Amino acid sequence: MSHFLKAAVAAIALATSSGALAANSIPQDLPAVDVHQAIKDVQSKANLSIKFKDDDEDMWQVAGRRGDCEDIVLWKRQQLMQLGFSADDLEVLVLIKPKSKRAGGVREGHVVLRVKSADMVMDNVERFPMNYAEYMKRYDYRLVCEAVDFRPSMRVQDRCRPRA
C-alpha cells in the first residue's frame, strides 16, 4: 500500500473508531489525508488514558494504564502502526539534556516518538505534538540515538542504531 493510501486509511479508521464518521458514510473519494490529525488524536488519547509512573529499572514495555516516557512512546508507536503508519516512519529517539544533573550516576534522559513524514515529535509531557526542530530547540535536548531494539531490559547503547 502506498504511503498516501495507508495514511488515508489510517485517518478513516481513526475517525470511525472515535465515532466521528459512521462506517457507512465513508466517501468513495478518499478525503484529504490528515496525518497530523491522526498524530494529534493518538497523542491526546495517550495523555487522557495513561498515567505517568516512573520505573527505577528503566524497563521498556508498552504502557497499560500507567507507564513512563519510553512505555508511553511504545504505546503510541503501536497505535500509529495499527493505523497504518510504517515502522520506518516512527523513530524512537533517546534524548538527553547536556546540562542535566546526574542522578545515581546516570544523567537524566528522555524518550520521545518522532513521526518522520510529518516531522513531528510526541512527548508525554506535552499536550500536543510539536515540530521536531522547534521541540529540540525549546527543550535544549541533545539526540543520543534512535532506539531500534525494544526488549524490556537492555543497556541504552545496545538499543541504538548508529547514526550517520
Ligand SMILES: [Ca+2]
Ligand atoms: Ca518503563
